[in-house]
Amino acid sequence: MSVPGHEARVIPISAAPSYDEPDGPEPMAKALAFLRRRISGDYEVDEFGYDAELTDKVLLELIRPIYHHWFRVETSELKHVPEEGGALIAANHSGTLPVDALMMQVALHDEVGRPLRLLGADLVYQLPVLAHLARKSGHTLACPEDADRLLRKGELVGVFPEGFKGVGKPFSERYRLQRFGRGGFVASAIRAGVPIVPAAIVGAEEIYPKIGELPFLARLLGLPYVPITPFFPLLGPLGLVPLPSKWLIEFGEPIRTDGYDPSDADDPMLVFNLTDHVREVIQQMLSELRLRRGHAFPPFL
Template identity: 60%
Template structure:
């Protein structure tokens, strides 16, 4: 018996002698609407996978929003009760600012004043800087709108620390809220401490002269004091950023001042507007003017020696440069605005 297994050739040995097989014809991929067998199911699944999820019902959306708000409120209450929030040496409570104060201001900014911001790229992402802005409106709402605009529009959501007048901090409730919102007295020592610690600081050099001026003098900058804000910037080597605000002049057009009543109440002025005090609390509602906030090119102070802060002429020149920059920007914005209330 022959034990050698028989080898069965699966392919012909002389492969090259055989003619090549014809290339199989490739049919085009079926498009939507075709009913090629075996592929209808795969196309249906593919289309179903790319379709957006069905929209939620209004009740589901409301329940989700309410549940989310309840969660935020519970977390806020827990942190306030347990003291799980930091407060700096000035009394700044960032948790209260972001959880309560700023959310209360957003409807006024977004829906009532419709604040439009430009030049945000001029505000540094880190380090100290001094923002100098014009002041107006009879009631200083421009400071609050400025702080909210920087927090919401800046890529780092920086907190603006305003330098405010003594009168603000003498008021029982408002003074405490101002401290918790990050603001402090408008004095050189506090300004320098904030700038040296890398904080974004804001100042309104016009003071009550600006916020309380007559409507006939709108958008005409008042005197900028003695240039103390420039000295603070020079001593700390921080840039000065001019800021121009259009729209604040029209919220409470001041037509007159009842000075005897202002002295009785220990106020810098007691305004008379088209609606106040004639309409009582209704007259206290600000008019819905359209706001524009523009941040100008930073003015560097690194070219000055620290001793230059004690030179009145140098401080006057820089102060005048800042003031002129803000005034010219105000004029430019006003020429672009067609109507105080529609923009």
């Protein structure tokens, strides 16, 4: 964050720079240079508040050890993710807490070389610290206006159509997709003429097995739910440590929308049918990927 009198520069989305520094300076010199830029305000954000340097050098660095060493994430069929241009990644959502969104963000940044602009629920932007970090890391509100602008500017946009129904479902319903809402993500893809890339995430269901809820506490805190798991709230803060399940993320063949007229986004039956098709594709991918993964907790981690 810049100090008073030193505001970060706002740049167009498509002009966001790369902060990969050349070899040469020692780590300490790089760190000091980074701090100097942050203090002086010599860094750039786009119109949504996305801070590429902070995301690459700090936020994703904090998540990568979890990605590689705790969940041991493996990805497949990355060839289906466009190397450039707008595209919408639609994935299943699960895990009680939205850790799957962060893991997919690391996967696409590190293995495809593209930042993922995730669409988040209203609740995310009602929490002061979380809202600030979400904006800084490239996330924005899940609304048609923001989704359309990002897609038309050639960004890779991520959406979890199940929303809280998916991430908060009980463990007994694991890997069963919930309803996809009204298909707003499909309408945005049609308006922008970009492909929808289905994605299946296996592993998140086991990190916090939800066996119940505390509705009175959820109402008190204004949250959609407060989960009960085998370890939370029984073990207190220790119960918030996710279990080290084995993760697989697979990307399916893109579903093209450029054959439609943008006005087709206003056809509720067309949008419903395409939304249902995307859901069926992801469900099939999930079932196959779960069989391929096997046991969630291999004997030799």
